[in-house]
Amino acid sequence: MIPWRARNAIALLRGAALFGLSLVGFAVFAGTLLTRCVAVMHPTVWARAFTGWCRLLAGRWTGREIASPYRPSLPPPAPEASFWGRYQGFLEWINDDPATGRDDTWLFATPFAGGLVALLPAGVLGVGVAAPFVLPWAAPWRVLAGLVAVLAALSFAPAALALYGRWTAALLGPQRVPRTSTAWVALVRCASLCGLSMLSALVFLTQVAGILLSFGLGLVFAFAPAVEHTRWLPNLRRRLAHDWSTVDVPQPYRPRPGPLAPRADGKYYDDYGIGYRTPAVPQWSRRFTWLFRDPATWRDLLWLMLDPVVTGVLTAIPVALALYGTQGLVLAAVWTRFTDGDDGDWYGAVAGIRWAAVPVGVALTVLALAMSRTTVHVANNWAAAFLRPTAKAAMALRIERLTETRADATEVQAAELRRIERDLHDGAQARLVSVGLTLGAVEALIDKDPAAAKALAAQARETAAKALADLRDLVRGIHPPVLAERGLGDAVRALALDSPVPVDVRVELAGRASPAVEAAAYFAVAETMTNAVRHGGASRIEVRVRHAEGVLYLEVRDDGAGGADPDAGTGLRGVRRRLGTFDGTLAVDSPKGGPTTVSMELPCALSSPRTSPSSGKA
Amino acid sequence: MRVVLAEDLPLLREGLIALLRAHDFDVVAAAASGPELAAALPAHRPDVAVVDVRLPPTFTDEGLRVALSARQAMPGLPVLVLSQHVEQLYARELLADGTGAVGYLLKDRVFNAEQFVDAVRRVAAGGTVMDPEVIAKLLVRPAVSKPVARLTPREREVLDLMAQGRSNAAIAQRLHLSDSAVGKHTASIFTKLDLAQSDDDNRRVLAVLAYLDGGA
Known part of the structure; x- marks a missing residue:
């Protein structure tokens, strides 16, 4: 029995020590936060020594090694890079590393989460020790209660330490690949979708306000921002449909008009042929037309109006079932039994009977879990049906893309032809001219000065060889022979x-x-x-x-x-x-x-x- | 010396025939396509075949493939492959059977008739002739942790010339060394490349093969 008690006691002490460490971590976090306010990130890197130590300690004490999640250290900067260039590279490196943010979360939250759990056994032990002196009961009972608390503290100390280890591994270890959604996760997603659908209502009102202001009161500037800056919500739902239900929903919007170029007279023209000295007004009117003429704008609006009802109600069903089942029936039934309270036949009772509420509550919760995944998929498919491009819009987008790539292709091809023309002109063609000239000279000299003619002939041969080499390089650039063969x-x-x-x-x-x-x-x-x-x-x-x-x-x-x-x-x-x-x-x-x-x-x-x-x- | 020639462009074919005849070669057959070459090689069993890589009907690597399969049927059949471009890939395939008597040259090399004819003779005699451009491409890459990396710069130079099919005497002349010095270098190359004592010609082929692999 001794080793058992010793092991548990050690776990308890370690838990208390780790809590202390988490307080130090909080201080470290506060310190790095201060320097970060003035864009000095070096303490954040130094803090990794501390988290590295915590990682090592947590791994060693809980028996679960935690790997380091950081990106490899910076490559040496280019020697010609300026100081600011180097510093910017450094900032990018530290800021882009997801491990930086996860370190922060761990440092900040551990005293209130994992650290607190680790401290719990020590706390209970303290209560157990104090119990005989403070409890108002008869002496034997006081001692007994204290003893029970001490034993409880000792027995769950390793479990608490293991929980701390999991908490630390989750945040300080390498990020785990998200698993396929379980019913619980789907239930949380239902709740998120429900919340988002309420947001849809707000966004709908914003857009309607923008439309009313511009067309009712003539405040035309309100329309474009109200529409364009609220597109993130449909876009978010498109992404969620893809991430949660693997339904591909491309964005249906027409491409945003690019910057306006002045015409020959230096003026900027809008779509109605009116010239302006600055691009602001025609640019704005183009943006207005772009949003106003895009059918996707109006489909979005319709969806925003319907979504709170459809998605809202749909996703609320499993959430309500789970909440009512667990919170309203099961927990309430158990709770009112202990507190002897009576909340009528709503909370914790079915047909006035509290014990009957428990199986009903469990059944409702199970039902909620069973339908959660399907509900997420139905909600996502509903959104997808509205938010994906219509056949016409998809066609327009496709044409847009084809036009773009065709322009690219012809441009690339033209550039290629220009390069070939230049290479031929400066290379093989010029060399062949030179060969012809040299051969002419050979012809003239062959009787008078055979030795010089021979030298020239050799030169002509060399030039011809160079022309061939030029052509070979050119051919390799057009279509490599080995590819054809x-x-x-x-x-x-x-x-x-x-x-x-x-x-x-x-x-x-x-x-x-x-x-x-x-x-x-x-x-x-x-x-x-x-x-x-x-x-x-x-x-x-x-x-x-x-x-x-x-x-x-x-x-x-x-x-x-x-x-x-x-x-x-x-x-x-x-x-x-x-x-x-x-x-x-x-x-x-x-x-x-x-x-x-x-x-x-x-x-x-x-x-x-x-x-x-x-x-x-x- | 009996030669089978395969070249699809009539102008070049006639030119090559004239060139070879002028140097006392007996051109027994001149094929203009892959199937013709495939028929001519076993029929004439020439002392050497001079083959263009790209031939009708597919205009791909027909000539090379026919030459390789002919060498499978008739091991050691001397083949000199001509092409408008040289690839290390093809060079390796030609050398892969390790029997030697192969050559791989750019068509440009016919400009220098003496050197070209010399190359044909060396291939016919069982030597290996690689185009300097193949060798140059090899030198682009520093050989790392391969036997070839153990060679001294001078030994690499000797191996380079060996790959071009030169004899020890020719190498000595090119590098301004004595014959015995070249002999020492080649012996050292064979030792460093772990090539056992055997027929000298075969070892030369294997050394060139190791050289080609050394690029890796």
Whole structure:
């Protein structure tokens, strides 16, 4: 029995110590908060030493090791970066790391949550020790009560410590992947949707107010902000429909008009042909028209009006059932039994009988849980039906996208042709002219001075060889021969062999895509690999190419410095535009410090089944 | 020396035939497509085949594939592959069987008739000839943790020339070394690449193969 008691006593003492530590943590948090007010983030990084220590201690004392969740430390900044540039990189690194916020939460909340739980056994022990002296009962009872409290404190001390460990692991450990929703989670989601639908009512009133002000009172400036700045709510519901019920709901809005350019006379014109000296007014009127003419605006409004009723009532049912079942019947029935109160036959009683309320309450709660998931899906589908683009709007959006990508494609093509023209003009063409000239001179000299003619002929041959080399480079840039001869897989392998860093290539293709798609995919991979070496300083690259269910997946992963941004650099943006022509997409995952993964998808079909799953290292 | 030639462009085909004949080669067959080449090789069993990579009817790597399958049927059949572009990928495939007697050159190399004819002869004699451009591409990448990384710069130079199919004497002349010095270098290369004592020609091929892999 001794080891049992000793172990429990140790757990109790550790719990008390951890509570003390949590108070220190609160102070640390307050300190970093102060420096953060003046944008000094270094103490926040130093505080990681403290949380690291807490993590270690919690892991060791509760027997559950907690891994460190931080992003890798910053790569050394470019030597030419200014002080502010470096500091900005540092700020981004610390602020973008989700672990920073989770550390804060732990430091701030532990004295009131996990720490308090850890302290609880010590507290109960204290009460137990004090009980014989303070309780107003007869002596044996007082001692007995104290003894019971002490034993209770000792027996649940390890459990309390374990709870503290879970709390700490949840916040200081690596973020866990969210699990599929359980009935409980779905119930909470029902409650959230219910709340959001009430918000819909507010937003509806805001929009209606905006419309009434502008069309009733002539305060036309009220319309656009009231509509545009409340679109976050439908957008939130679109996202929730996707995240919670995997219903894809794209935004149906027409694209926002871009900045207005002045015409030749230096004036800015609105859609009615009236010129202004500054762009403010026509810009504003364009925004008004954009919102007013968009059918999605009015569908949103209709949805906002109906949603409080439909979603509100729908989601309120399971929430009400659970609340009434648990709070109103089960808990109330138990509670009134102890306090001897009588709340009639509403709380804690069914047909005037309190014990009958318990099974009924349990049944209602179970019913609520059983219907919660379905309710979330029904509510999300209802929202999706209203909020997704209509066939017409989807078509308009599609046309918009096609116009954009077609413009990109023609632009890319024109630029390509210009480059080819220039390369031919300055390269092969010029060299062939020179060959012709030299051969002419050879002809003239061949009888008079055979030695000089021979030297010139050799020169002509050299120039012709250079012209060929120029043409070869040019051809490689237009359509690499190995791509035409072997297809995408071997072309990527050839690319890997020519790369200055080791590249691991894995290809799973059961045939060949159309030449245009192959070329787009090839150049996308080539550009991404070049970027990885040139900007990321990668020392290893992995390339995966596979085709499944009508989509060609390309993945390029490198161990470089990371921080690649397709919106900032021209390289990846060019790739995105190029893939866009084929309805392809590009996604970049590149945290500061690496690694970088560029995933590209190209919808396409494969022809001529020729199974060659193979892998190779280069 | 009997040669089978495969080249689809008539102009180039006639030019190559004229060039080879002028240097006392006997061009026994001139194929203009992949199937023709596939028929001519076993029929004539030439001393060397000079093959363009891209041939009709598919205009892909027809010539290379026919040459490779012919070498499977007739091991050690000397093949010199010509192309408008060189790829390390193709070079490896040609060298993969380790029997040597292969060449891989850019078409540009026919400009220098002497060197080209020399290359054809060396392939016919069982040597390995790699285009300098293939070698240049290899040198782009620093060899790491591979046997090739253990070579001294001078030994790499020697191996480089060995890959181009040069004999020890030719290498000595190029690098301004004595024959015995080159012999020492090659022996050292073979030791460092763990190539056992055997037929010298075969070891040279294997050394070149190791060199190509060293790029990885």
